[in-house]
Amino acid sequence: MATLERIHLEIVRAVAQHGSLTAAAERLHLTQSALSHTVRKLEDQLGLAIWYREGRSLRPTQAGEYLLTVSNRLLPQLIHAEDRLQQFAQGERGNLRIGMECHPCYQWLLKIVSPYLAEWPDVDVDVKQKFQFGGIGALFGYEIDMLVTPDPLYKTGLTFVPVFDYEQVLVVGPQHPLRGTKYVLPKQLSDETLITYPVAIERLDIYNLFLTPESIAPKRHKIIETTDIMLQMVASGRGVAALPRWLVEEQSIRFDVAPVKLGPRGMAKQIFLGFREADVGIDYLRAFVDQARTHRDNLRYL
Amino acid sequence: MATLERIHLEIVRAVAQHGSLTAAAERLHLTQSALSHTVRKLEDQLGLAIWYREGRSLRPTQAGEYLLTVSNRLLPQLIHAEDRLQQFAQGERGNLRIGMECHPCYQWLLKIVSPYLAEWPDVDVDVKQKFQFGGIGALFGYEIDMLVTPDPLYKTGLTFVPVFDYEQVLVVGPQHPLRGTKYVLPKQLSDETLITYPVAIERLDIYNLFLTPESIAPKRHKIIETTDIMLQMVASGRGVAALPRWLVEEQSIRFDVAPVKLGPRGMAKQIFLGFREADVGIDYLRAFVDQARTHRDNLRYL
DNA sequence: ACGAATCAATTACTTTTATTCATGAGACGA
DNA sequence: TCGTCTCATGAATAAAAGTAATTGATTCGT
Numbered sequence: 235m236a237t238l239e240r241i242h243l244e245i246v247r248a249v250a251q252h253g254s255l256t257a258a259a260e261r262l263h264l265t266q267s268a269l270s271h272t273v274r275k276l277e278d279q280l281g282l283a284i285w286y287r288e289g290r291s292l293r294p295t296q297a298g299e300y301l302l303t304v305s306n307r308l309l310p311q312l313i314h315a316e317d318r319l320q321q322f323a324q325g326e327r328g329n330l331r332i333g334m335e336c337h338p339c340y341q342w343l344l345k346i347v348s349p350y351l352a353e354w355p356d357v358d359v360d361v362k363q364k365f366q367f368g369g370i371g372a373l374f375g376y377e378i379d380m381l382v383t384p385d386p387l388y389k390t391g392l393t394f395v396p397v398f399d400y401e402q403v404l405v406v407g408p409q410h411p412l413r414g415t416k417y418v419l420p421k422q423l424s425d426e427t428l429i430t431y432p433v434a435i436e437r438l439d440i441y442n443l444f445l446t447p448e449s450i451a452p453k454r455h456k457i458i459e460t461t462d463i464m465l466q467m468v469a470s471g472r473g474v475a476a477l478p479r480w481l482v483e484e485q486s487i488r489f490d491v492a493p494v495k496l497g498p499r500g501m502a503k504q505i506f507l508g509f510r511e512a513d514v515g516i517d518y519l520r521a522f523v524d525q526a527r528t529h530r531d532n533l534r535y536l
Numbered sequence: 537m538a539t540l541e542r543i544h545l546e547i548v549r550a551v552a553q554h555g556s557l558t559a560a561a562e563r564l565h566l567t568q569s570a571l572s573h574t575v576r577k578l579e580d581q582l583g584l585a586i587w588y589r590e591g592r593s594l595r596p597t598q599a600g601e602y603l604l605t606v607s608n609r610l611l612p613q614l615i616h617a618e619d620r621l622q623q624f625a626q627g628e629r630g631n632l633r634i635g636m637e638c639h640p641c642y643q644w645l646l647k648i649v650s651p652y653l654a655e656w657p658d659v660d661v662d663v664k665q666k667f668q669f670g671g672i673g674a675l676f677g678y679e680i681d682m683l684v685t686p687d688p689l690y691k692t693g694l695t696f697v698p699v700f701d702y703e704q705v706l707v708v709g710p711q712h713p714l715r716g717t718k719y720v721l722p723k724q725l726s727d728e729t730l731i732t733y734p735v736a737i738e739r740l741d742i743y744n745l746f747l748t749p750e751s752i753a754p755k756r757h758k759i760i761e762t763t764d765i766m767l768q769m770v771a772s773g774r775g776v777a778a779l780p781r782w783l784v785e786e787q788s789i790r791f792d793v794a795p796v797k798l799g800p801r802g803m804a805k806q807i808f809l810g811f812r813e814a815d816v817g818i819d820y821l822r823a824f825v826d827q828a829r830t831h832r833d834n835l836r837y838l
Numbered sequence: 839a840c841g842a843a844t845c846a847a848t849t850a851c852t853t854t855t856a857t858t859c860a861t862g863a864g865a866c867g868a
Numbered sequence: 869t870c871g872t873c874t875c876a877t878g879a880a881t882a883a884a885a886g887t888a889a890t891t892g893a894t895t896c897g898t
Contacts, residue, residue, distance in 0.1 A: 236621070238614050240541055241856095255875065268857050270876060275855095281625040289865050290874030297624045303814070304617045307678070308610060312540050315606045319538070322599045323583040367676065367693030367814070374669065374676030376609070387689065391669030510669075512605070543885095558845060570886050572847060577885095591894050592845040844895075853886070858879105865874070 236279035240312065243305035245269055246284065249292060250302050311376050327518045329358035333378035335369040335385075337431040338461060338481050339505055342398055343382060350525045357518045373510060379519060381508040384439070391511055397526035398505040400478040402439055403493035407471040410492075417495035420448040427473030428452035429464050439503065440476040444496055465489040478503070538581035542614065545607035547571055548586065551594060552604050613678050629820045631660035635680035637671040637687075639733040640763060640783050641807055644700055645684060652827045659820045675812060681821060683810040686741070693813055699828035700807040702780040704741055705795035709773045712794075719797035722750040729775030730754035731766050741805065742778040746798055767791045780805070 248258035255273070259266040277283055284301060285292035294302060321328045334340060340361075347359055365372040369381040373392060386394030404423075406413050412422065423445065435441050445451060456473055458464040461481070468475050469489040482493045507526055513519050550560035557575070561568040579585055586603060587594035596604060623630045636642060642663075649661055667674040671683040675694060688696030706725075708715050714724065725747065737743050747753060758775055760766040763783070770777050771791040784795045809828055815821050 236618060237542065238618050238621075240539065254873095256873085264856095265858060266875075267859075267877085271856075274876080280621050282621065287875075291865095292875085297621055300620065300624070301617070304613070308613060311606070311610060315603070316538060316540050318602065319540075319582050319584065319599055322602070367812075368691055370672075370691055371676050371693040374673050387691070389670055389672055389689070391673040512669075556845065566885095567887055568846070569848085569888075573885075576847080589846075593894090594846085840898090842895105842897085845893085846891105847893100848891080849889090851887080851889105853884100855882105855884070855886105857882070859881095860877105860879090862877080863875090866872085868869100868871090 236276060238304075240309075241272060242276055243301075243309050245273060246298065246301045247305040247309060249285070250294070253291070255292065307375070314376070325356070327354060327357040328516075329360055330380060330519060330522060331360045331362060331378040333365060333369050333372050333381045334361060334363050335381060335383035336505065337433075338478050339382050339384075341461070341481055341484075342505065346522070346526050346529055350522055353525070354518050354521060369508075373508060379509060379513060379516075380522065383506055383508060384503055385437075386506040386508060392508055393511050393514070394506040394508045395523055395527070396504045397507050397523070397530050399530070400480055400503055400505070402476055402496060402501040402503050403479045403482060404440075404496055405465070405468050405475045405477050405482050405491050406494055407468050407474075408490040408492075409471055410474070412474075412494050413492050415494060417498050417500070419497065420445050420450045423452050423474070424450050426452050427454040427456055429456045429458050429467055429473040429475040431464075432457045432459060438476075439501065440496070443501060444476075461485075465491055538578065540606075542611075543574060544578050545603075545611050547575060548600065548603045549607040549611060551587070552596065555593070557594065609677070616678065627658070629656060629659040630818075631662055632682060632821060632824060633662045633664060633680040635667060635671050635674050635683045636663060636665050637683060637685035638807065639735075640780050641684050641686075643763070643783055643786075644807065648824070648828050648831055652824055655827070656820050656823060671810070675810060681811060681815060682824065685808055685810060686805060688808040688810060694810055695813050695816070696808040696810045697825055697829070698806045699809050699825070699832050701832070702782055702805055702807070704778055704798060704803040704805050705781045705784060706798055707767070707770050707777045707779050707784050707793050708796055709770050709776075710792040710794075711773055712776070714776075714796050715794050717796060719800050719802070721799065722747050722752045725754050725776070726752050728754050729756040729758055731758045731760050731769055731775040731777040733766075734759045734761060740778075741803065742798070745803060746778075763787075767793055 244262060245258060248261050249255060252258050252261060255269050256266045259269045262269070273284065280297070282297050283295050284298040285294055318328050332343070334343065343361065351357075351359060362372070362378055365377060367375065369378075369383050370387055370392070372378045373381050383394075386396075388394060404412070404418050412418055428440070430438055430440070454473070456467070458467060461477070464475050464477075465485055466489060467473055468491050476496070479493050482491060486492065507523055509519060509523070546564060547560060550563050551557060554560050554563060557571050558568045561571045564571070575586065582599070584599050585597050586600040587596055620630050634645070636645065645663065653659075653661060664674070664680055667679060669677065671680075671685050672689055672694070674680045675683050685696075688698075690696060706714070706720050714720055730742070732740055732742070756775070758769070760769060763779070766777050766779075767787055768791060769775055770793050778798070781795050784793060788794065809825055811821060811825070
């Protein structure tokens with residue numbers, strides 16, 4: 235019979251991170267001896283080894299690997315809970331951890347965040363972009379509190395609210411033959427170089443809603459991380475990309491690029507904010523959604 | 537600066553459950569005094585109160601409520617980790633926590649579980665049916681390891697595998713006018729009493745795929761928990777229900793009920809097994825999926 | 839409205855646990 | 869092969885957690 239204590243999780247994690255008990259001890263402000271004792275006791279209680287002792291180094295056993303995944307999952311949650319309690323104590327509101335699942339949304343988010351921060355001076359906003367199990371998983375796993383995503387999921391436990399409507403368009407450079415045409419058809423892209431963000435093809439709308447249904451693929455597919463570079467590539471004639479119209483129009487001052495409608499009816503898209511239903515009571519979270527909604531309503535009257 | 541220890545989570549939880557420090561102390565095999573000390577120290581370190589002291593009873597503060605949700609989320613995960621380590625130590629494989637999101641699947645599950653248990657004597661199988669945040673949330677939140685569901689979710693972090701194809705049919709009793717007809721149309725149900733399991737209407741296929749698209753509602757909607765009672769009700773002419781064909785045929789020996797096709801083409805359904813991608817390496821989990829797949833293939837050759 | 843019962847808080851004390859210090863044994867590289 | 873790095877160990881000590889006994893307040897039953 236053994237009880238997993240927080241210190242055990244800390245040790246497993248620190249050892250994995252620093253490679254040795256000695257280094258882990260330093261990081262945890264303890265002596266190597268203290269860790270050795272604690273580890274021995276835990277291993278005795280569990281009746282199994284957490285590390286293979288190979289010479290003077292430690293290699294995790296199967297159980298050790300497992301404990302590591304548990305630690306990596308639970309420790310951040312404990313730490314976040316402490317932070318939040320700390321904030322309660324200081325009368326602060328807390329922090330809002332926002333996850334982003336769509337690259338160009340970042341520009342949009344900035345416009346929401348600045349008035350929000352002004353209105354809620356005692357709420358901190360974190361923005362995360364990488365999740366082990368995707369945005370939905372991050373919400374369920376309490377890694378983030380709010381998710382900005384183009385594809386919502388109406389399921390128990392989560393709420394999604396549409397906060398932004400936009401048109402996804404093709405972006406072309408100055409010399410491009412498609413420039414100025416009313417719209418583009420899928421087959422017209424079969425000889426183009428398509429530039430996208432580094433995400434799985436199944437998550438790219440230009441494939442899902444445009445190319446794949448017609449069984450068409452572009453000649454080449456280039457991957458670029460940042461919007462700026464992407465637009466530079468397009469402006470210099472190296473390829474075409476699919477981006478929100480508002481973003482293209484905003485950036486057309488800086489780069490010589492132009493939007494072209496995708497298909498005769500265009501490609502309508504929405505951005506959603508998602509959060510845990512359990513959190514609806516948190517006022518500053520609600521306020522963020524309201525802020526985003528207000529922004530949307532303002533655009534409507536343009 | 538305060539560190540949340542496991543004992544703090546235990547205390548918060550036990551107090552919420554038993555209503556008093558004294559009762560909580562007993563449950564944790566400690567004296568009331570010990571808890572009082574620990575609580576005071578934690579509250580001092582945090583700089584805030586976890587409970588309001590009202591007379592001789594404790595009512596959680598906002599911080600206390602928050603701590604309780606954290607405890608309820610994290611403690612079960614710690615306990616499960618301990619169990620699993622224990623199982624590692626004893627050479628056992630572990631347990632497979634299966635969540636069920638569809639009522640009649642239970643019959644199907646039984647057929648998979650028994651050969652599985654025989655093949656994996658050192659794996660225990662738990663079946664859970666209630667989840668705070670739905671089946672998907674339970675998977676992400678490590679409440680369960682496998683989900684049996686009719687609606688999968690192809691998203692990062694989870695894998696869904698179809699394991700069972702069936703036809704959803706209308707079940708009618710012995711005197712029912714629809715008995716023996718080729719198929720039933722939505723409007724033919726507008727004067728019937730429909731019996732279903734107690735789940736939200738949006739999750740019932742008979743509504744989603746059959747009635748709602750034609751804007752038709754049954755005359756009455758009765759809710760029954762168990763399949764047996766449901767079939768008894770149908771057999772005695774109290775209403776009709778929608779169930780898998782195989783189940784109806786199996787039970788038609790015990791109850792005088794008959795299946796009727798839903799619409800001219802019938803209603804084709806699938807059951808899926810879902811699990812965390814992070815767990816694909818776990819052999820006994822994989823084996824369960826294989827078991828289910830094998831069962832499916834066997835049915836194909838009938 | 840009174841007395842018994844119950845509850846949390848506190849103090850002083852005890853026990854248990856965690857941590858350190860000093861040291862040893864084995865592995866590794868120069 | 870020596871110096872240095874690793875983790876393990878035992879005894880000593882510091883720190884923490886726990887108990888017992890008591891108090892004061894509140895609640896409940898009669």
